Amino acid sequence: MTSLFGRSLAVAVITLAGAAASAQESTNRVATMTDWNVFVEEQTAEKPKECWGVSKPKETVNTRDGQPVAVRRGDILLFVTFRPGKPGEISFAGGYPFAAGSTVDVSIDGTPYQLFTDGEWAWPGSAADDAKLLEAMKAGTTAILSARSGKGTETKDTFSLRGFTAAMQDAEKRCQ
Numbered sequence: 001m002t003s004l005f006g007r008s009l010a011v012a013v014i015t016l017a018g019a020a021a022s023a024q025e026s027t028n029r030v031a032t033m034t035d036w037n038v039f040v041e042e043q044t045a046e047k048p049k050e051c052w053g054v055s056k057p058k059e060t061v062n063t064r065d066g067q068p069v070a071v072r073r074g075d076i077l078l079f080v081t082f083r084p085g086k087p088g089e090i091s092f093a094g095g096y097p098f099a100a101g102s103t104v105d106v107s108i109d110g111t112p113y114q115l116f117t118d119g120e121w122a123w124p125g126s127a128a129d130d131a132k133l134l135e136a137m138k139a140g141t142t143a144i145l146s147a148r149s150g151k152g153t154e155t156k157d158t159f160s161l162r163g164f165t166a167a168m169q170d171a172e173k174r175c176q
Helices: 004-017 127-139 164-174
Strands: 029-033 036-042 048-055 059-064 077-082 089-093 103-108 111-118 121-123 142-148 154-160
Touching (some): 029 164, 048 164, 111 127, 127 164
Antiparallel strands (some): 036 048, 048 077, 089 121, 103 111
């Protein structure tokens, strides 16, 4: 699972800089590929400790009892993290504590997948599930993540996958 430090740093940087490249540059953001940013947390200048691609949703819909509602959510981010010699690991920050025991339904261009929740984070259940979802995201155009908060709000976050493959190739190469 991705380090909390790395995720927190990415959240802070994206919050300040926005999802796309902006005038405020982070010292650890190394690339922007369309809708995805690449970050590196370095152990030393020659050997990165973690590299990740991250994006914010293009659209967010919140409902309760089938009706749209205005809710306050924290940062909503979809990550893929790489470490030297390890495959990519997908994680999702929903911006709220998920309902206990719930899952996040993921749809990549209509094909269903599932993430398991823990607090405000969600991950695939195994390395094999990570690999399947990662391949689907590389081939897809849109990822829709649907979940339920501990307060009963249903959320649907739509992420663009434009630039995803290039960002993942870059992040993985930086962390070989």
